[in-house]
Amino acid sequence: MPSISEKGKMMPASPIRKLVPFAEEAKRKGRKVYHLNIGQPDIPTPEPALKAIREMDLEVVAYSHSAGNESYRRKLAAYYTSIGIPVDHHQLLITTGGSEAILFAMMTCFNPGEEVITPEPFYANYNGFAAAAGVKINPITSVIENGFALPPVSEIEKKIGPSTKGIIICNPNNPTGYLYSKEELYQLRDIVNKYDLYLFSDEVYREFCYDGKSHFSAMQLEGIEENVIMLDSVSKRYSSCGSRIGALVTRNSEVINTALKFAQARLSPPSFGQLAAEASLDTPPEYFEKVYDEYIHRRDFLVEALNKMPGVDCPVPGGAFYAIARLPVDDSDAFSQWLLSDFEYKNATVMLAPASGFYATPGLGKQEVRIAYVLKIDDLREAMKCLEVALKEYPGRTV
Amino acid sequence: MPSISEKGKMMPASPIRKLVPFAEEAKRKGRKVYHLNIGQPDIPTPEPALKAIREMDLEVVAYSHSAGNESYRRKLAAYYTSIGIPVDHHQLLITTGGSEAILFAMMTCFNPGEEVITPEPFYANYNGFAAAAGVKINPITSVIENGFALPPVSEIEKKIGPSTKGIIICNPNNPTGYLYSKEELYQLRDIVNKYDLYLFSDEVYREFCYDGKSHFSAMQLEGIEENVIMLDSVSKRYSSCGSRIGALVTRNSEVINTALKFAQARLSPPSFGQLAAEASLDTPPEYFEKVYDEYIHRRDFLVEALNKMPGVDCPVPGGAFYAIARLPVDDSDAFSQWLLSDFEYKNATVMLAPASGFYATPGLGKQEVRIAYVLKIDDLREAMKCLEVALKEYPGRTV
Numbered sequence: 001m002p003s004i005s006e007k008g009k010m011m012p013a014s015p016i017r018k019l020v021p022f023a024e025e026a027k028r029k030g031r032k033v034y035h036l037n038i039g040q041p042d043i044p045t046p047e048p049a050l051k052a053i054r055e056m057d058l059e060v061v062a063y064s065h066s067a068g069n070e071s072y073r074r075k076l077a078a079y080y081t082s083i084g085i086p087v088d089h090h091q092l093l094i095t096t097g098g099s100e101a102i103l104f105a106m107m108t109c110f111n112p113g114e115e116v117i118t119p120e121p122f123y124a125n126y127n128g129f130a131a132a133a134g135v136k137i138n139p140i141t142s143v144i145e146n147g148f149a150l151p152p153v154s155e156i157e158k159k160i161g162p163s164t165k166g167i168i169i170c171n172p173n174n175p176t177g178y179l180y181s182k183e184e185l186y187q188l189r190d191i192v193n194k195y196d197l198y199l200f201s202d203e204v205y206r207e208f209c210y211d212g213k214s215h216f217s218a219m220q221l222e223g224i225e226e227n228v229i230m231l232d233s234v235s236k237r238y239s240s241c242g243s244r245i246g247a248l249v250t251r252n253s254e255v256i257n258t259a260l261k262f263a264q265a266r267l268s269p270p271s272f273g274q275l276a277a278e279a280s281l282d283t284p285p286e287y288f289e290k291v292y293d294e295y296i297h298r299r300d301f302l303v304e305a306l307n308k309m310p311g312v313d314c315p316v317p318g319g320a321f322y323a324i325a326r327l328p329v330d331d332s333d334a335f336s337q338w339l340l341s342d343f344e345y346k347n348a349t350v351m352l353a354p355a356s357g358f359y360a361t362p363g364l365g366k367q368e369v370r371i372a373y374v375l376k377i378d379d380l381r382e383a384m385k386c387l388e389v390a391l392k393e394y395p396g397r398t399v
Numbered sequence: 400m401p402s403i404s405e406k407g408k409m410m411p412a413s414p415i416r417k418l419v420p421f422a423e424e425a426k427r428k429g430r431k432v433y434h435l436n437i438g439q440p441d442i443p444t445p446e447p448a449l450k451a452i453r454e455m456d457l458e459v460v461a462y463s464h465s466a467g468n469e470s471y472r473r474k475l476a477a478y479y480t481s482i483g484i485p486v487d488h489h490q491l492l493i494t495t496g497g498s499e500a501i502l503f504a505m506m507t508c509f510n511p512g513e514e515v516i517t518p519e520p521f522y523a524n525y526n527g528f529a530a531a532a533g534v535k536i537n538p539i540t541s542v543i544e545n546g547f548a549l550p551p552v553s554e555i556e557k558k559i560g561p562s563t564k565g566i567i568i569c570n571p572n573n574p575t576g577y578l579y580s581k582e583e584l585y586q587l588r589d590i591v592n593k594y595d596l597y598l599f600s601d602e603v604y605r606e607f608c609y610d611g612k613s614h615f616s617a618m619q620l621e622g623i624e625e626n627v628i629m630l631d632s633v634s635k636r637y638s639s640c641g642s643r644i645g646a647l648v649t650r651n652s653e654v655i656n657t658a659l660k661f662a663q664a665r666l667s668p669p670s671f672g673q674l675a676a677e678a679s680l681d682t683p684p685e686y687f688e689k690v691y692d693e694y695i696h697r698r699d700f701l702v703e704a705l706n707k708m709p710g711v712d713c714p715v716p717g718g719a720f721y722a723i724a725r726l727p728v729d730d731s732d733a734f735s736q737w738l739l740s741d742f743e744y745k746n747a748t749v750m751l752a753p754a755s756g757f758y759a760t761p762g763l764g765k766q767e768v769r770i771a772y773v774l775k776i777d778d779l780r781e782a783m784k785c786l787e788v789a790l791k792e793y794p795g796r797t798v
Contacts, residue, residue: 001625001651002564002597008507008657017465017663038462045460053671054453061444061641061675063437066416096495096643099665107531108407112511128664132506134533165401198401226400242460242670244495244643252400258407264416265527266498271641272452272671276460 011131015124015357015370022340023351032348033340034375034383039174039321041374043239043294045276046287052279053272064268067260068094068247072278076247079281083206085219085230091251093259094269094277098204098233098246099125104259105229105248106133109198110165116200117159118168119151121175121324121358121365123202126168138164139360144326144368147315148176150184156191166198167191169218172205175358175370176324177299177317179209182216189221192228199224204233204246205320207288210296213318219249226252234273236321238280239291243273295321298373298380305384306371309391311399314371323371324355328391328399332356332369335394345389348382367398410530414523414756414769421739422750431747432739433774433782438573438720440773442638442693444675445686451678452671463667466659467493467646471677475646478680482605484618484629490650492658493668493676497603497632497645498524503658504628504647505532508597509564515599516558517567518549520574520723520757520764522601525567537563538759543725543767546714547575549583555590565597566590568617571604574757574769575723576698576716578608581615588620591627598623603632603645604719606687609695612717618648625651633672635720637679638690642672694720697772697779704783705770708790710798713770722770723754727790727798731755731768734793744788747781766797 016038023033067073073089080087095101102125110116112134118126120139130137138159142148156167167188172179192199201218209215218228233246248259299316303323306314311328329335333354343349353372355365373380391397415437422432466472472488479486494500501524509515511533517525519538529536537558541547555566566587571578591598600617608614617627632645647658698715702722705713710727728734732753742748754767772779790796 001653002508002595004653004657005506005508005510007510008660011657011660011664013660014663020464040461042459044458049460050457053455056452058449058641059443060441061448061639062439063640065419096669097665103665107404109401109404111404111406112533125664125666128661132531132661132664134511196401240460241462242457242667244667244669254400254403258403258410261407261410261412262527262531264413265410265524265531266496266502267524268641268643270495270643270669270672272675273669276671 007131007134012127012357014128015353019336019340019351022337026340026349030347031344034348034350034379034386036371036375036383037351037353039236039372039374040241041236041239041321042376043291045240046238046280046283048279048282049238049240049276052275056272056275058271061271064271064274066263066268068269069274069278072274075278075281080249085217087219087249087251091256092247092249093256093263094274095246095248096269097244098202098231098235101231101246101248102126102202103129103132104262105200105231106130106135107262108255108258110135113163114165115161115163116166116168117156117164120360121355122168123170123174124357137360141361141364142176142178144313144315144324148173148178148324150180150187153187153191160195164195164197166200168200168202170202172209172319174205174320175322175353175355177320177322179213179215179318185216185218185221189224192224197227199228200231201228202231204231204236207237208295208321209319210299211318229255234277234280238283240276240280243276244270245273245277295373298377299323301377301380302371302373302384309388321373323373324368325371326367327369328397329367329394330396330398331366334396336369338394339390343390343393345386348386350383350386350390406530406533411526411756413527414752418735418739418750421736425739425748429746430743433747433749433778433785435770435774435782436750436752438635438771438773439640440635440638440720441775442690444639445637445679445682447678447681448637448639448675451674455671455674457670460670463670463673465663465667467668468673468677471673474677474680479648484616486618486648486650490655491646491648492655492662493673494645494647495668496643497601497630497634500630500645500647501525501601502528502531503661504599504630505529505534506661507654507657509534512562513564514560514562515565515567516555516563519759520754521567522569522573523756536759540760540763541575541577543712543714543723547572547577547723549579549586552586552590559594563594563596565599567599567601569601571608571718573604573719574721574752574754576719576721578612578614578717584615584617584620588623591623596626598627599630600627601630603630603635606636607691607694607720608718609698610717628654633676633679637682639675639679642675643669644672644676694772697776698722700776700779701770701772701783708787720772722772723767724770725766726768727796728766728793729795729797730765733795735768737793738789742789742792744785747785749782749785749789
């Protein structure tokens with residue numbers, strides 16, 4: 001039997017999905033599982049998107065343009081322009097989810113063996129795309145004590161070596177919920193400029209910024225226009241994860257032209273998803289106000305509930321819909337699996353994402369979990385009750 | 400400005416899509432362009448698929464399982480079993496088009512620098528996925544004189560070296576339309592067995608085999624069950640290219656488990672497309688009979704029309720919906736571009752795919768084009784008239 005590739009062997013399983021078989025087993029036993037492991041909101045997809053699908057009149061479901069339908073690209077460019085990111089439709093490619101935008105950006109910009117710096121904990125699926133592109137992720141550790149702020153510039157500069165080709169940030173951050181300030185982005189700009197790096201800015205949670213703070217996009221940084229690649233998605237903005245529609249946005253035309261070659265190889269992004277995504281841009285503002293209020297409500301409830309539990313520490317996230325909590329357990333991987341395999345409270349349990357998988361440095365995140373507050377308050381309440389009981393019962397508790 | 404990756408620079412533009420800007424320019428001039436360049440059928444998508452989309456009742460368009468919806472996987476496995484390819488739903492992953500199945504297979508099985516042998520001319524987009532995976536395509540030339548039959552085993556064996564890790568075939572073949580015989584597949588099996596290689600079998604045109612010949616799948620080869628990976632798609636079978644739904648099928652569980660990690664990184668295949676694809680499996684047999692008759696009709700018309708033109712040679716393809724024709728021109732790239740930029744007949748022209756891009760050996764295919772017979776007879780007739788006139792007027796004609 002021929003062997004599996006080295007990158008396939010080395011690639012870590014997704015911390016979000018690796019416990020899925022245990023969750024399936026728990027469900028087979030008849031248990032209710034509260035899914036706090038994955039950023040799959042229970043928020044309804046906007047009606048204009050659903051309507052566009054129900055009323056679609058395609059007779060032949062054909063390939064679209066490899067860069068995405070021009071009508072959608074124009075409308076999306078107008079949307080970005082309206083929120084202070086002026087681009088035109090030649091400066092973006094529609095991708096199959098934000099995932100493909102990350103993959104294309106890595107394939108286009110980095111050679112195998114080159115390095116990309118990213119603050120850890122980071123979105124674990126960067127590992128998969130880095131493995132695919134043969135790129136090494138060089139982590140710079142952010143810490144729970146200051147709510148996972150950007151590490152000091154001096155620390156970032158220490159990481160830069162001859163193989164360093166770029167920096168990836170996710171803002172607001174998944175998994176920490178941290179919202180980078182304008183000042184932090186200016187600091188990144190200076191590093192990017194000084195060392196001529198790419199700056200990948202994953203902004204799929206852009207519209208989820210709380211506490212009166214506004215989002216500052218890497219696309220708004222002057223002087224590094226050719227270095228910045230924005231990665232985006234409709235998954236979270238319109239609760240439309242299954243549509244698999246994202247975008248790669250940059251003012252660097254060489255990057256667009258090269259990424260388009262990878263896009264042409266896979267022919268086109270999904271046609272139905274593009275219909276939904278284009279129609280989503282007509283979602284009335286009331287939808288977002290309601291969603292926004294709901295997430296703040298959930299966040300506040302979650303963070304308060306967590307911090308009330310003995311030994312639990314959870315900083316208040318400034319954006320997105322994730323929080324990292326430190327739990328009084330020996331090993332959050334073991335605890336998360338135990339929750340699914342050995343625990344139940346009123347015939348229910350909780351699925352968490354162990355944070356170790358969001359760190360590249362071995363040993364970090366061992367007491368932390370990522371919690372996605374994507375469930376309605378009543379469900380969150382039940383989930384928190386479960387978690388509280390579980391923390392008392394867990395044999396590996398440390399408090 | 401940071402540099403573009405080497406693989407991005409080296410990656411050839413798609414021969415199917417690189418002339419798109421010239422076609423767009425021709426259309427801006429008000430010209431009708433007959434698209435024979437791309438395998439985008441004008442055949443209607445089956446009604447059950449369209450109905451499933453129009454009647455979809457999702458309220459939250461959520462991620463699906465990374466391997467695809469279980470209901471679809473089970474039904475698809477039953478379909479394969481019914482056509483003589485017994486597999487169960489754990490032996491396949493639903494992918495975003497056949498494209499992603501190729502990418503996952505390459506990432507899973509091959510290390511950068513390893514080689515894969517494939518008969519040329521070959522589906523040009525293999526180049527893109529090979530570039531992405533850092534894999535080298537080692538071509539073995541098939542020739543128009545025998546209708547692009549599999550080259551002799553002795554020739555294939557000469558290509559095998561220490562870096563050779565697999566063979567890719569497309570059966571029936573895109574771009575040649577050649578249908579491999581059972582005997583040819585047994586020959587491949589012996590090579591695969593002898594050198595312990597992977598055999599990737601791209602069978603997306605499986606249902607399009609003509610002249611009373613039936614399809615023999617690589618999955619039916621005994622003794623190399625762990626070596627074979629079948630790549631499939633709903634794009635052609637159900638004229639559903641825009642759904643972006645394919646499959647990676649193998650009895651090698653290590654390959655499935657590793658490919659699943661790449662699948663988890665990109666979260667899930669498109670939800671709407673999966674609804675359409677699952678419903679497509681209920682398409683009544685009459686649909687396929689009609690489509691089948693239509694393609695045979697088109698093929699016969701096309702091949703006859705081409706061979707009547709002075710200096711044109713077009714072997715009769717045994718499957719799929721492509722033909723490679725040799726034209727009396729100096730350079731089919733220049734000719735194809737000239738057709739779009741400088742030629743018109745009754746305010747119309749033809750878009751072809753120059754065959755050079757389907758060969759890896761430099762200089763081959765210079766007089767050949769790939770023609771997709773995906774248009775209705777009336778359009779094909781007009782397109783052939785255009786081509787006939789163009790071949791007379793083209794300044795670089797050789798006859």
